[in-house]
Amino acid sequence: MTDIEERVRRIEDQLAIYQVVSRYGPAADAGATQAAVDLWQAEGSYEVDGVGSFTGQDEIAGLLESELHQNYIHQGSAHLLSFPHVMLNGDKATAINYAQLALCTKDGFRTIRIVASRWELVRTKQGWQVASRTNVLLDGSQAGRDLLKRGLRV
Amino acid sequence: MTDIEERVRRIEDQLAIYQVVSRYGPAADAGATQAAVDLWQAEGSYEVDGVGSFTGQDEIAGLLESELHQNYIHQGSAHLLSFPHVMLNGDKATAINYAQLALCTKDGFRTIRIVASRWELVRTKQGWQVASRTNVLLDGSQAGRDLLKRGLRV
């Protein structure tokens, strides 16, 4: 590759990762389980603080089809993901961002959870996919600060 | 165009759409009606769930000059738009994201609305502009999930 091709490819990588992260919330809130699950590799994992650990697309689909999640989306939910900070490393990447879960109530929307989220992504034949995503609740415990520090490489 | 020019143009398109979406909130909260309205084509439309349907820049300006909106910004408002998921298709594009309306109260900020938003954009001589924007309240009804599904093409 020429230098300019290399630079364009890095830019495309960054934007492709933005596209992965920005697709999760709408897919989750739409009840579009397959679209959400397709963001992961077949053997990918999703660790959700206080909820459980899910390995492989079937288990992640199970989370999104669970009574817990289905109740959220039928009450009215918004999985608000902040734009990520991305660290590219060849065919791998780490992204960190925040995910906020807001629910519709009679008196406006209420944010019941905010997590720090670390995404480990890999370049595959299908484009960038999630190898693992880890959410830690920002409840003041050390675990949230550690996840963010590791994500920032500090 | 060479292959590399084509790729750079697609990247510029994606970033230009980010710039459109990220300009709406500040313009709305600043009371900069013209800056907000200029994001749309002259004949563009804006459908706001529970508020009304507005066609053409004059009607959209009317919404932003309405007592409802002016009361929001003088109370203290934040139109928080999430970074969009963008699907480019030549000279057209669809973007989906969330828009949250938070208002300043004596006791912190309160989120009174969260909508799913679908943007239909077109490339014009003035750059990317909004042909139509549709907001559906995420109150648990099917309409919100349908808007997101259509936006995701699933």
Add this chain to the structure above:
Amino acid sequence: MTDIEERVRRIEDQLAIYQVVSRYGPAADAGATQAAVDLWQAEGSYEVDGVGSFTGQDEIAGLLESELHQNYIHQGSAHLLSFPHVMLNGDKATAINYAQLALCTKDGFRTIRIVASRWELVRTKQGWQVASRTNVLLDGSQAGRDLLKRGLRV
């Protein structure tokens, strides 16, 4: 530079500024004071409405090490920064966005502040850095609307 190099460089500038802005929240919430402070130039400034004016990396570090900020992160805090609207101007740039401070409580998360934020950035040998950041509380006063208008160049 060729035309295509110039275009690629502008794209890289925009993404580099996204990376600066998206790094602040995680660094602040992680208690990674040095990582946060390194976003600024040595002599950079940070004006925080209702809190104070901080000039130079040492003073900004002092803010992040203050009892106020440390109490936030040990209670559980999320500094949620929206994706910015960026105006490039050669080796300088202005970005505007929103920053929301949400705190963990027994009853979900509560947003205690939302500010409009204007970032003045400069290209340095270390990449894009913050020359000044100014936060104005969106409490309905004219100052918030003025900051946004200036940021939008309207």
